Amino acid sequence: MRYPYKSGASALPSCIAGQSAVAVNYNPETPMPWTTRVFWPNDSLVGTYQSSGIYWLHNFPTYPNPGMIKVITEDGCGKRDTSYINQVPLNTGRRIEIKGGCPGPLGESGNADVLLYGNANGYGGQGGGVSVASVRIIKKDSTSVSIPQNYTSWDGTEQVFYFTNLATGTYVLESSLGCIGYKIYDTVTVKPYVYPLQEQTHITQCGTNAFAFKDSVTGGIAPFTLEILETVPLITQLLTGPQSANTFLIPPGTGLDTIKLRVIDACGNAHVKNFPVSHLASCLPLDVVGDQEKQNQPEG
Incomplete structure (x- = not known):
């Protein structure tokens, strides 16, 4: 038997909220079983995985603070490789903007547009198997409704979700993102129009x-x-x-x-x-x- 048979690890975005992901790879000739261990920056073991195939993806609980994640890959003969990576958790960052709100057929502040700007990782489906999120209105003035987004587009930096021609009122937006539909809620108010x-x-x-x-x-x-x-x-x-x-x-x-x-x-x-x-x-x-x-x- 000749060595080294290479193995290693790299970071990938996770599609599950509260988790990060690591991709490990082993040379096909490396003796099995292949074992991967993930350690937080405080050196606590947070996951042990049996890997198979040349490449394999493992999710692990996101460390709540900054720091490098240690990943140890080990083959069937006990040969190890250690990698240090930055975790890439599912990012739920977003911001909301209200545009317009002029008097019109829909009331004193009808025709207002509500725009939700979501980050590339969590909302935009930019890698890691994460699909583009969906956003809908589930309440208006405490009354349950189901109003889907009018449309969404990628502006090169953020995924933008549009709700157009909304009347005066308070709305609850529900974002569904990640591969298991993680839910996030935001409340926005379209205020009555005030003349300049x-x-x-x-x-x-x-x-x-x-x-x-x-x-x-x-x-x-x-x-x-x-x-x-x-x-x-x-x-x-x-x-x-x-x-x-x-x-x-x-x-x-x-x-x-x-x-x-x-x-x-x-x-x-x-x-x-x-x-x-x-x-x-x-x-x-x-x-x-x-x-x-x-x-x-x-x-x-």
């Missing part, structure tokens, strides 16, 4: 110096566009059209009395506000008067 409102309360200018005015918006759905509609007296160089930035630069020496600003959200709803400008050496804040006729009106 410019919450800034004053504009001041010290003497004739240049100044910057930063508007702020509550409510509405991003992204927003902002625009100076009118100034008194009229200064055409400030009427530059819609912009995504919420900061406006006023040049020096500009003797403005009023600036009228409009904000439009992604739903097309607008809020218009008149901002008086005062030229005070002390730069005290001023009250703002809203343009009631044009507040919370769709553009068109």
